[in-house]
Amino acid sequence: MTANREKLVLVGNGMAGVGTIEQILKLGGMYDITIFGSEPHPNYNRIMLSYVLEGSKTVEDIILNDLNWYKDNNITLHTGTTVTRIDEASQQIFTDNGMAVPYDKVIIATGSNSFILPIPGSDKDGVVGFRDIADCETMLAAAKQYSKAAVIGGGLLGLEAAKGLVNLGMDVTVVHLMEDLMERQLDRNASSMLQAELTRQGVKFAMGKQTVELMGEQRVSGLRFSDDTELAADFVVMAVGIKPNVALAKDSGITVNRGIVVNDYLQTSMENVYSVGECTEHRGLCYGLVAPLFEQGMILAKHLCGVETNPYEGSVVSTKLKISGVDVFSAGEFIDSPEHTVISAKDDWKRTYKKILLKNNIIVGAVLFGDVTESASLQKLVKQGAEMTDAIYAEVMGTGCCGDGGAKKSMSIEAMADEEIVCGCNGVTKKAIVDAVTENGFTTVDEIKACTGATRSCGGCKPVVEQILQFVLGDSFQQGAKQGICSCTTLSRDEIVAEITTKGLRTTKEVMNVLDWKQAEGCSKCRPAVNYYLGMIYPDTHEDEKESRFVNERMGANIQKDGTFTVVPRMYGGVTTPEDLMKIAAVSLKYDVKVVKVTGGQRLDLIGVKKEDVPKVWEELDMPSGYAYAKSLRTVKTCVGSQFCRFGTQDSMGMGALIERKYERLDFPAKFKIAVNGCPRNCAESCTKDIGIVGNDGGWEIFIGGNGGIKPRIADAFCKVKTDEELLEVCSAVMQYYRETGNYLERTSEWVERMGLETIQTAIMDNEMNRKELAARIDFALAQVTDPWKKMLEDDNTRTALFEKTTV
Ligand SMILES: Cc1cc2nc3c(=O)[nH]c(=O)nc-3n(C[C@H](O)[C@H](O)[C@H](O)COP(=O)(O)OP(=O)(O)OC[C@H]3O[C@@H](n4cnc5c(N)ncnc54)[C@H](O)[C@@H]3O)c2cc1C
Ligand SMILES: NC(=O)c1ccc[n+]([C@@H]2O[C@H](COP(=O)([O-])OP(=O)(O)OC[C@H]3O[C@@H](n4cnc5c(N)ncnc54)[C@H](O)[C@@H]3O)[C@@H](O)[C@H]2O)c1
Ligand code: SF4
Numbered sequence: 001m002t003a004n005r006e007k008l009v010l011v012g013n014g015m016a017g018v019g020t021i022e023q024i025l026k027l028g029g030m031y032d033i034t035i036f037g038s039e040p041h042p043n044y045n046r047i048m049l050s051y052v053l054e055g056s057k058t059v060e061d062i063i064l065n066d067l068n069w070y071k072d073n074n075i076t077l078h079t080g081t082t083v084t085r086i087d088e089a090s091q092q093i094f095t096d097n098g099m100a101v102p103y104d105k106v107i108i109a110t111g112s113n114s115f116i117l118p119i120p121g122s123d124k125d126g127v128v129g130f131r132d133i134a135d136c137e138t139m140l141a142a143a144k145q146y147s148k149a150a151v152i153g154g155g156l157l158g159l160e161a162a163k164g165l166v167n168l169g170m171d172v173t174v175v176h177l178m179e180d181l182m183e184r185q186l187d188r189n190a191s192s193m194l195q196a197e198l199t200r201q202g203v204k205f206a207m208g209k210q211t212v213e214l215m216g217e218q219r220v221s222g223l224r225f226s227d228d229t230e231l232a233a234d235f236v237v238m239a240v241g242i243k244p245n246v247a248l249a250k251d252s253g254i255t256v257n258r259g260i261v262v263n264d265y266l267q268t269s270m271e272n273v274y275s276v277g278e279c280t281e282h283r284g285l286c287y288g289l290v291a292p293l294f295e296q297g298m299i300l301a302k303h304l305c306g307v308e309t310n311p312y313e314g315s316v317v318s319t320k321l322k323i324s325g326v327d328v329f330s331a332g333e334f335i336d337s338p339e340h341t342v343i344s345a346k347d348d349w350k351r352t353y354k355k356i357l358l359k360n361n362i363i364v365g366a367v368l369f370g371d372v373t374e375s376a377s378l379q380k381l382v383k384q385g386a387e388m389t390d391a392i393y394a395e396v397m398g399t400g401c402c403g404d405g406g407a408k409k410s411m412s413i414e415a416m417a418d419e420e421i422v423c424g425c426n427g428v429t430k431k432a433i434v435d436a437v438t439e440n441g442f443t444t445v446d447e448i449k450a451c452t453g454a455t456r457s458c459g460g461c462k463p464v465v466e467q468i469l470q471f472v473l474g475d476s477f478q479q480g481a482k483q484g485i486c487s488c489t490t491l492s493r494d495e496i497v498a499e500i501t502t503k504g505l506r507t508t509k510e511v512m513n514v515l516d517w518k519q520a521e522g523c524s525k526c527r528p529a530v531n532y533y534l535g536m537i538y539p540d541t542h543e544d545e546k547e548s549r550f551v552n553e554r555m556g557a558n559i560q561k562d563g564t565f566t567v568v569p570r571m572y573g574g575v576t577t578p579e580d581l582m583k584i585a586a587v588s589l590k591y592d593v594k595v596v597k598v599t600g601g602q603r604l605d606l607i608g609v610k611k612e613d614v615p616k617v618w619e620e621l622d623m624p625s626g627y628a629y630a631k632s633l634r635t636v637k638t639c640v641g642s643q644f645c646r647f648g649t650q651d652s653m654g655m656g657a658l659i660e661r662k663y664e665r666l667d668f669p670a671k672f673k674i675a676v677n678g679c680p681r682n683c684a685e686s687c688t689k690d691i692g693i694v695g696n697d698g699g700w701e702i703f704i705g706g707n708g709g710i711k712p713r714i715a716d717a718f719c720k721v722k723t724d725e726e727l728l729e730v731c732s733a734v735m736q737y738y739r740e741t742g743n744y745l746e747r748t749s750e751w752v753e754r755m756g757l758e759t760i761q762t763a764i765m766d767n768e769m770n771r772k773e774l775a776a777r778i779d780f781a782l783a784q785v786t787d788p789w790k791k792m793l794e795d796d797n798t799r800t801a802l803f804e805k806t807t808v
């Protein structure tokens with residue numbers, strides 16, 4: 001503690017409170033700061049819990065300030081400690097574990113609690129809210145053990161929770177009181193488009209249903225509705241809104257209404273005690289989104305640091321749903337009435353919808369579905385209460401302006417106050433971004449993201465961050481700064497593919513030569529990539545350039561750290577025979593294989609084969625290569641399925657083997673894994689595969705873009721099909737579309753994120769002709785592939801050159 005400094009106590013270690021402290025530190029506030037938080041964690045980004053649930057982030061990833069941050073800023077932190085009372089007379093706070101801490105100033109930022117419906121059974125096991133890391137962990141664990149979830153509430157939280165649980169493999173029904181989803185943010189058109197999209201993604205809905213009871217013994221087993229119908233569920237998430245956490249204020253005698261009542265400088269009824277965040281009620285309103293909380297925090301920080309500030313006059317809120325492939329945006333007013341002038345455009349083919357509401361020609365609200373590129377502009381215009389003009393109309397309705405849209409955007413950035421928050425999720429102001437650019441010489445959004453945090457959560461602010469970059473850098477700003485596939489070229493993947501096709505280029509040398517490569521021979525990054533693109537474009541004539549391949553692909557086996565190799569024979573669908581096992585055993589003994597390992601993909605790895613023995617091992621095994629080294633189909637993992645399993649409704653082993661035989665050996669941009677399951681119990685773990693297939697309702701459900709590696713991603717529900725033929729056609733089309741549009745080395749998990757699930761669905765599911773053409777193209781490419789080991793064993797020269805002479 002530093003003598004003479006005032007003692008500032010923050011109660012609540014969440015985003016609003018710590019955001020305020022960060023501002024105080026930036027303003028050089030001279031306080032001894034102590035923070036209390038009931039949760040056992042340092043300050044984290046609550047909004048990213050939706051990503052933790054869906055599996056794209058870990059708890060570690062969402063920590064905003066780790067323990068070192070508190071130390072570095074001389075802040076005393078008490079986690080797992082709840083403040084129970086503020087005593088005005090003695091100017092002390094008291095905690096649940098018996099501490100008494102003196103204060104000069106207190107900030108209450110206790111946030112909200114999940115609202116749990118007061119109905120019989122809501123205290124049963126298996127009923128949770130979705131508010132904090134503990135809830136998220138409960139949900140992740142439940143998804144492993146239970147299969148049928150109900151999410152009560154079709155608001156932002158409920159829908160994000162439902163999609164997360166679907167991604168985790170649960171059968172999820174959203175139970176909503178009203179007839180329209182997100183009725184507090186969307187009008188009927190946008191709502192119904194949203195419901196249709198989420199249905200496509202695997203979420204089920206029970207609309208207009210009021211839950212009156214949660215049934216079951218100790219654990220919940222189902223819901224009963226007011227119309228006497230029932231829904232079975234062994235896990236229930238309540239997402240029916242939040243309740244400001246006013247317990248501490250109330251018990252301390254501070255005026256509370258729905259929230260803790262404050263004036264325009266965030267002062268409560270008790271002297272020296274302030275309140276920010278969701279627990280706060282300002283001019284009769286409590287907010288449930290982060291942007292207003294940061295705005296409040298900024299004003300309170302200035303007030304506490306003696307810096308002149310405008311009063312807080314309330315916030316205009318905007319929302320964006322954080323579900324990949326579902327773009328929805330809403331700001332300000334959204335339901336039209338006779339007093340509004342309505343501008344709207346609905347496109348049922350592209351599945352987009354745009355509505356802007358004017359009152360006396362002032363823009364007072366907007367709703368977007370499908371295409372949210374104008375969300376940042378509209379958010380700003382609603383906030384500013386801007387008047388609609390021809391130029392703004394052309395800009396936001398995309399009707400082709402006079403060509404000076406960029407200039408207009410610059411003007412609106414210039415007009416923006418320095419302290420205006422650009423990134424609501426992370427409380428980043430325009431000034432912070434401008435400073436990051438001018439002080440550090442940054443030129444890309446990614447650099448700004450790393451430095452300031454802007455764009456790192458929902459991504460809704462990216463267009464404004466780009467506009468600020470453009471505004472500061474002027475002519476030197478290059479939108480989406482053009483980057484080549486490596487330092488040898490400035491051409492992107494798409495440009496190279498287009499040039500190869502239009503100019504009829506046939507070899508990597510020719511590509512590099514004609515397209516002015518900086519290094520004539522290319523590098524280890526571009527050579528294999530160009531070789532792949534050529535093979536993809538000319539499957540029948542391209543001569544694979546072995547020298548452009550990575551070492552494992554050249555050798556047809558995986559090199560290990562001791563210089564020996566791993567050999568993986570193909571076992572279609574993970575099924576083998578006693579005869580093959582005997583062969584594997586005999587070869588392993590003969591060639592002194594160090595370890596025989598069962599892989600995660602249900603294959604046998606023969607680890608530790610000497611280089612010179614590799615061809616002999618293949619020869620004696622006389623089994624096809626499992627391609628464990630290649631950028632192609634690795635394994636098709638299967639469950640037992642209907643041949644033997646009593647739950648199985650589909651023959652997963654048969655289908656898995658068929659798929660593996662059909663698609664083996666073909667080159668892909670990156671390795672490719674598939675799983676086939678006989679029923680939704682999903683024993684072969686479809687959710688982490690490039691294509692996951694699940695037998696369901698007498699047909700098949702297809703998931704794409706899953707990954708279990710360094711950057712895990714749960715696969716997205718892609719479509720349902722009825723027959724085996726349809727299944728193969730869709731799989732063919734997805735694989736070929738990925739082959740044709742994927743960047744070399746880009747896994748489908750990244751490809752789906754980059755392309756957007758909806759784009760892929762539209763290209764394949766909504767366009768039958770395209771789907772059939774893609775399937776025909778992959779069949780043509782498959783007809784060209786041969787077994788490289790057979791070839792190698794018959795070719796003495798290559799065999800000697802690779803396994804007897806060269807060093808790798
Ligand atoms: C899953 C999820 C997704 C969300 N997504 C978005 C989004 O995309 N965009 C958006 O704008 N908003 C989103 N929100 C809302 C946003 O997270 C909240 O508005 C914001 O976190 C509120 O911040 P806060 O600091 O006021 O409260 P909180 O984050 O709730 O922090 C309050 C903290 O105080 C602690 N506390 C309470 N009482 C005491 C006490 N007496 N003593 C000590 N500690 C105490 C609590 O344990 C808690 O840790 C989301 C919320 C959730 C749950
Ligand atoms: N992307 C985002 O911005 C985001 C994401 C998650 C959470 N949040 C915030 O977290 C908070 C909590 O979210 P929320 O969705 O729970 O709150 P909410 O108040 O926005 O939505 C609750 C929904 O539950 C419905 N509902 C109420 N009672 C019901 C009942 N008995 N049965 C069925 N449905 C019922 C309501 O009609 C409403 O649509 C909100 O402040 C929200 O803004 C924001
Ligand atoms: S996924 Fe279904 S069919 Fe396959 S093994 Fe598991 S329970 Fe049986």
Ligand code: FES
Nearest residue numbers: 423425457458459
């Ligand atoms: S507004 Fe969500 S990341 Fe910036």
